[in-house]
Amino acid sequence: MKLITNNLIKVVGWSLFLLAIGSFGLQMGYLFVHERFQIEYIDNRLFYMINIFCIICLALAILLLLRLNKRSKIIGTSVTGIIIIAHVVLLIDSNQEIKNITSISPNFKHVLSIKENTENGNAIYYRSYYGILARPKERLPHETVGEYKVEWLANDAAAVTYKAADNTIQQFVGTYGDRGTGRSYYYVGAEMHGQWDGENVEVISNTAGISVTENGDTELFDWDNIHQFGTLAIVLKKHNEAVWTISLNENFEVHPTASDSTVGNISLYKATMEENEPIILWDAGTGSLSQ
Incomplete structure (x- = not known):
C-alpha cells in the first residue's frame, strides 16, 4: 500500500513538473513571437496567470519529489508565496494601465478582445488567430471613457457599446463569420432589403436608407450614416452617435441573386449603456420567425 502511495506521489510530482516546464516553454515562445511578430496574449493578464500557474506547479512538484526538511519547506513556501503575491500585484497594475475587455462567444469558438490605454x-480591437494569441486589427474610431457593454448578437458577432470622450454613445461590432460563401464581400443593408417586423418594431431597408419604427415613432437613416462591420452587421448613426445595430442572424442566407427569396432573421439592438436585449425580426413576407 505504501509503495502504491509513493508511486502515485511520484507520478503526480512529475506531472506537475512537466506542466511547469510546459508553461515555462509557452512563456518563452510567447516572448519570442511577441518580439518578432507583434503577437500578444488575447488578454494581457494571461501572462501573469500562466507565470503563477508555472510557479505553483513547480513548487508542488519539488515538495512531492524531493525530501525536504521542515526549515526548507517553510523557506520554499514563503518564497513561492512572495513571488505569487508579486505577480498578482503586477497583474492588477497591468490592467490599470491597459484595460482588457475580453468576452467569449456563446459557443466558445471566438473571443472578443479590446485593449484600452487608460x-x-x-x-x-484584437483579432484572435492563434487560440489565446492575437494581433491588433483596428483602432476604435472614438476615444473611450468609462465601461464597455458587450452583447453577442450571434455566435460570431459581438456588439460593443461604449461612451466616447465627446459624451456620445458608440457601438463597435466584432465579426467572426459570414452568411454567404465566404468568397465575396456583400452589403448587409442590401441583403436585408424589404420590410422586417418584430415586437413593436418595424425596419425597412430601401434605396433611401434604413428606417426604424419603434412604438409608432419612425427614424430614417440614410446610407451615409450607416457603417458596416465585416459582412454581418451595420450600425445606424444619427448626429455622429450610434442609435441601432442590425446584425444578420446565423440562419440568415445570403443568395447570389437578388431574385431569391429572403431566408432567416435579423437582430436589432439599441445603442444604450443600460441593460437591454436584441430584438429578433422576421421578413414581413414570411410573417414568422425562421427556424
Missing part, C-alpha cells in the same frame, strides 16, 4: 482612451 491614459489616453485609445482602444485597439
Whole structure:
C-alpha cells in the first residue's frame, strides 16, 4: 500500500513538473513571437496567470519529489508565496494601465478582445488567430471613457457599446463569420432589403436608407450614416452617435441573386449603456420567425 502511495506521489510530482516546464516553454515562445511578430496574449493578464500557474506547479512538484526538511519547506513556501503575491500585484497594475475587455462567444469558438490605454482612451480591437494569441486589427474610431457593454448578437458577432470622450454613445461590432460563401464581400443593408417586423418594431431597408419604427415613432437613416462591420452587421448613426445595430442572424442566407427569396432573421439592438436585449425580426413576407 505504501509503495502504491509513493508511486502515485511520484507520478503526480512529475506531472506537475512537466506542466511547469510546459508553461515555462509557452512563456518563452510567447516572448519570442511577441518580439518578432507583434503577437500578444488575447488578454494581457494571461501572462501573469500562466507565470503563477508555472510557479505553483513547480513548487508542488519539488515538495512531492524531493525530501525536504521542515526549515526548507517553510523557506520554499514563503518564497513561492512572495513571488505569487508579486505577480498578482503586477497583474492588477497591468490592467490599470491597459484595460482588457475580453468576452467569449456563446459557443466558445471566438473571443472578443479590446485593449484600452487608460491614459489616453485609445482602444485597439484584437483579432484572435492563434487560440489565446492575437494581433491588433483596428483602432476604435472614438476615444473611450468609462465601461464597455458587450452583447453577442450571434455566435460570431459581438456588439460593443461604449461612451466616447465627446459624451456620445458608440457601438463597435466584432465579426467572426459570414452568411454567404465566404468568397465575396456583400452589403448587409442590401441583403436585408424589404420590410422586417418584430415586437413593436418595424425596419425597412430601401434605396433611401434604413428606417426604424419603434412604438409608432419612425427614424430614417440614410446610407451615409450607416457603417458596416465585416459582412454581418451595420450600425445606424444619427448626429455622429450610434442609435441601432442590425446584425444578420446565423440562419440568415445570403443568395447570389437578388431574385431569391429572403431566408432567416435579423437582430436589432439599441445603442444604450443600460441593460437591454436584441430584438429578433422576421421578413414581413414570411410573417414568422425562421427556424
